[in-house]
Amino acid sequence: MERTGDASVLHLEEHALPPLAADEVLIEHKAIGVNYIDLYHRKGLYPLPLPSGLGLEAAGVVVEAGSAVSTLPVGARVGYNAAGVGAYASHRVVKAARVVSLPDTLDFTRAAACLLRGMTVEYLVCRTYPVQRDERVLLTAAAGGVGLLATQWLKKLGAFVIGCVGSEAKAAIARRNGCDEVILYRSENIAERVRAITDGEGVSVVYDSVGAATFDASLDSLKTRGTMVSFGNASGAIERFDLALLSQKGSLFITRPSLLSYVASREDLTLSAQRLFAMLAEGLTVEVADTLPLQDTGEAHRRLEARETSGALVLLP
Numbered sequence: 664m665e666r667t668g669d670a671s672v673l674h675l676e677e678h679a680l681p682p683l684a685a686d687e688v689l690i691e692h693k694a695i696g697v698n699y700i701d702l703y704h705r706k707g708l709y710p711l712p713l714p715s716g717l718g719l720e721a722a723g724v725v726v727e728a729g730s731a732v733s734t735l736p737v738g739a740r741v742g743y744n745a746a747g748v749g750a751y752a753s754h755r756v757v758k759a760a761r762v763v764s765l766p767d768t769l770d771f772t773r774a775a776a777c778l779l780r781g782m783t784v785e786y787l788v789c790r791t792y793p794v795q796r797d798e799r800v801l802l803t804a805a806a807g808g809v810g811l812l813a814t815q816w817l818k819k820l821g822a823f824v825i826g827c828v829g830s831e832a833k834a835a836i837a838r839r840n841g842c843d844e845v846i847l848y849r850s851e852n853i854a855e856r857v858r859a860i861t862d863g864e865g866v867s868v869v870y871d872s873v874g875a876a877t878f879d880a881s882l883d884s885l886k887t888r889g890t891m892v893s894f895g896n897a898s899g900a901i902e903r904f905d906l907a908l909l910s911q912k913g914s915l916f917i918t919r920p921s922l923l924s925y926v927a928s929r930e931d932l933t934l935s936a937q938r939l940f941a942m943l944a945e946g947l948t949v950e951v952a953d954t955l956p957l958q959d960t961g962e963a964h965r966r967l968e969a970r971e972t973s974g975a976l977v978l979l980p
Contacts, residue, residue, distance in 0.1 A: 665714045667707035670961035670968075673717070681756050685731035688759050690741060694775035694954075695750050695978040696720035697963045698808075699872070699895055704748060705964065708900060711748060717960075718750030718978075722765060722774035732759045740765045744779040745926045751960055753980040760929050763936040769943060776975035777812065777949040779922065781939040783894070784813045786925035788820065789938065791918060792868045792890045796821030799861055801853075801869040801884050803877050804895075805842055806833035808975040811950050813870060814841045816942060825860060827853060827877065829970060836973050848876075854883035865889060865913075875899040887913035894920055950974030 664672045683689055701717050703709045722742035725735050735741060743750075746761040765774050788794045800817055804810045805826025817824050818841040826842035828834050834845045846856045857866060865886035871877055872895030881891055893901065909915040926932040943949070952974035955963050963976045 664705060664717065667705060667710075667713075670705070670964040672705065673961050673964070675958055680754060683727055683729050683756055685729040686759055687729045687756050688725045688732055688735050688741070688762060689727040689754060689756050690721070690723045690743075690762070691726045691754050692721045692723040692750070692752060692980050693771035694722050695752075695957070695980065696744070696775040696779055697960075697967060697976040697978060698779055699967065701751075702964060702968055703896065708896065716749040716751055718752075719746075719748060720744040720775060720779040721750040721752075721755065722771040722778070726754075729759065735759050735762060735764070740767070740771075742771075742774045742778045744782060745923055745932065751957065751978065753957070761932070763932065766940050766943070769940070772951060772954060772977050772979075773949045775977050776808070776951045777939070777943070778936075780809045780812050780975065781942070781947075781949075782926065782935040783809055783922050784816050785935045785938045785942075786920065786922060787870055787892060787894065788813065788816055790925060791892055791920050794820050794822050794868065797823065798868070799823045799825065799864075799866045801825045801827065801857060801866045801871075801881065802842075803827040803848070803869070803871045803873045803881065805837040805845070806840070806973045807872070807970075808950070808952075808972075809872060809895075810837070811840050811974060812947065815947050817841075819942065819945065819947070825857060825866065827873075833973055848873075848880070853877065853880035857884040861886075868892060870894065872896075875901055878904075882908070882912055882915060882917075885913065885915055889913070889915055891915060891917040892920065893917065952976055954979050956980075 725739040746757045825844045826837040827848045868890045869881040871881045874896035952972040954977045
């Protein structure tokens with residue numbers, strides 16, 4: 664894209680690949696993940712130097728390795744989600760330290776659908792707020808790509824999960840996926856329903872990726888000293904608010920984490936990937952809503968922005 668805006672600013676171009684440095688690998692992409700953060704980049708909410716590519720997540724095969732790379736040979740099946748923007752491409756040169764090897768049981772499409780989302784869920788529920796057995800959790804966008812994985816992960820931790828969704832169809836998906844209770848946020852008062860479900864106490868933690876539309880209700884759903892984890896802005900950015908509200912509403916905590924901070928080191932990146940792969944081996948299922956050719960990236964963005972999908976969208980070069 665040369666400028667920010669709607670999906671019409673996206674177009675395919677051909678570029679020569681940069682020379683391979685000693686600590687880099689050249690990856691032929693087999694599948695590319697589409698994520699909400701890509702929309703934020705495209706619209707300028709998270710500004711990028713322009714012109715710019717897009718995309719943070721892909722899976723493929725190493726076709727060339729730098730002279731200092733010993734752990735990722737040619738032919739290795741790999742993926743990444745934190746190597747900077749530029750994943751919407753057929754090939755890409757990436758620092759080897761930002762790449763993880765894929766288990767043989769994980770195909771490229773599912774890998775591209777779950778690396779960013781799955782490792783996001785890992786840091787949210789294991790490290791940002793480590794959820795304990797029997798804790799009550801509120802999860803917005805419970806039928807989305809992150810929501811479907813988060814619900815399964817939380818249930819494996821023994822949590823009681825209340826999911827927020829926008830339609831009856833998505834409510835059915837959320838229930839099938841493991842949500843103990845489901846709230847239709849367009850027609851129900853979220854905080855009132857949460858209080859009713861929890862006998863007036865509220866939840867220990869809210870994981871909110873919707874943003875402006877649910878922010879106040881999410882805070883009002885927390886129990887005393889509860890934690891609000893705001894990790895997305897699907898409905899728009901959150902306006903500035905008075906910090907004193909956290910005290911007035913019960914000495915609440917709030918955080919705005921990002922995956923990049925939680926996988927900044929090679930050790931944390933590897934830890935997160937290993938935990939995700941272990942969960943997949945235990946039966947965590949990855950929902951792929953649809954695959955589209957790379958040239959239809961604009962349509963993928965339109966579907967995601969309209970919240971028409973349940974599960975992940977994947978681009979195929």
